[in-house]
Amino acid sequence: MDKDVFAPKPESPMGPWDVVVIGSGPSGLTAAIYTTRGAASTLIFGGEVWGGQLMLTTMVDNFPGFPEGILGPELMEKMKKQAERFGAEFVGVNVDSIDVTKKPFEIKSGGKTYLARSVIVATGAETVWLDAPGIKKLIGKGISSCAPCDAPFFRGKKVAVVGGGDSAMEEASVLTKYASEVTLIHRRDEFKASAAMQEKVKNDPKVKIMWNSEVIEAIGETKLEKLVIKNNETGETAEVPFDGLFIAIGHKPTSDIFARQIERDERGYILKKTWHSGTSTRGIFVAGDVTDKHFRQAVVSTGMGCMAAMEALEYLEEDK
Numbered sequence: 001m002d003k004d005v006f007a008p009k010p011e012s013p014m015g016p017w018d019v020v021v022i023g024s025g026p027s028g029l030t031a032a033i034y035t036t037r038g039a040a041s042t043l044i045f046g047g048e049v050w051g052g053q054l055m056l057t058t059m060v061d062n063f064p065g066f067p068e069g070i071l072g073p074e075l076m077e078k079m080k081k082q083a084e085r086f087g088a089e090f091v092g093v094n095v096d097s098i099d100v101t102k103k104p105f106e107i108k109s110g111g112k113t114y115l116a117r118s119v120i121v122a123t124g125a126e127t128v129w130l131d132a133p134g135i136k137k138l139i140g141k142g143i144s145s146c147a148p149c150d151a152p153f154f155r156g157k158k159v160a161v162v163g164g165g166d167s168a169m170e171e172a173s174v175l176t177k178y179a180s181e182v183t184l185i186h187r188r189d190e191f192k193a194s195a196a197m198q199e200k201v202k203n204d205p206k207v208k209i210m211w212n213s214e215v216i217e218a219i220g221e222t223k224l225e226k227l228v229i230k231n232n233e234t235g236e237t238a239e240v241p242f243d244g245l246f247i248a249i250g251h252k253p254t255s256d257i258f259a260r261q262i263e264r265d266e267r268g269y270i271l272k273k274t275w276h277s278g279t280s281t282r283g284i285f286v287a288g289d290v291t292d293k294h295f296r297q298a299v300v301s302t303g304m305g306c307m308a309a310m311e312a313l314e315y316l317e318e319d320k
Contacts, residue, residue: 007041007042008041014115015104016115016116019032019042019043019118019120019309020042020043020116021043021045021088021122022095022098022121022122023046023052023290024044024050024051024076024090025052025054025288026288027287027288027305027308028046028122029080029082029083030302030303031120031122031306031312032044033079033082034305034306034309035088035120042088043091043116044088044089045091046091047093048093048094051073053126053289054075057071057072058071060298063075093110095108096110097257098261099261100281103283104116104117105118105119105283107119118312118316118319119283119285120277120286120287120305121258123253125269125290125296126251127251128247130215130247134220135218138218138220141222142220142225142244143218143245144246145246145248146246147172149297150246151174151175151178152178154243157244158180158183158241159175159183160185160240161175161184161246161247162215162245162249163249164184164187164188164192165191165192165248167250168191169194169197169200171248172184172201173200175246176206176207182208183207183208183210184207185215186211186212186213188212215227216228216229216230216237224245225241226239226241226242227239253268253270253290254290255270258270262280262281262284263280267293269290270290272286276308278311285308285315287301287304287305
């Protein structure tokens, strides 16, 4: 396609739009780049807080094309500008509801109704953070939820992982390749992770385990310096120095507005009903962490956004 050909806009800002993308993380913005380049009018509901979890990160070193790394917010701003360059319309509002029983689909936001011939759901998933003083202040400053993303920053450092499931074991396992010491902090006296995952970390000489313990505060001004840890059996607290804290107590897919509209699993992840991106509702596609419960990587989400967009374009062609 010629670089000066841009996606057309509908006669009304309310639509019907060829594609409405709900979400503005890597998957949603990638999808919009592809749909606009496919000459499909595209509206992005970016949300009041746009950009996804990369907006909470500092340096991103594992996204292809940036050999020196790039700040998470800067990467998202570049993706947004690229989508807008090819004609995508971006609105920084949340979607309140969607009605999939009507064609075009009806999407309500801020008291207005928008029409969409197809929809790409890319609303992502939210990390379940610890509800303790200092945690949110230090996210990206020593506190993370993604060891594959941030472990290299803690080479030779002392780090902690909070959690007891498979995700916590995986985080700890990745961190042992870089950190000098990894402490697993768990509020109970046994893990719920699979036996194989438990054995892997328990047999690693770099891993220490603090049973029946909780992080009740994170301390540090510009970076994490120490954690206040409470022993649930004795009630005693102690300040322990740590360079990093990785929280692995779960993720919550941002999918509540799609309840009873699109099929989800018991945890709220939207289910794919075709090999690529199709959902239980024809004409609605899904990409990114709202359906991906395993990888949760920006580069994976961008690939899924591409697939969803290409499938949406095929659908629009067939639907003519």
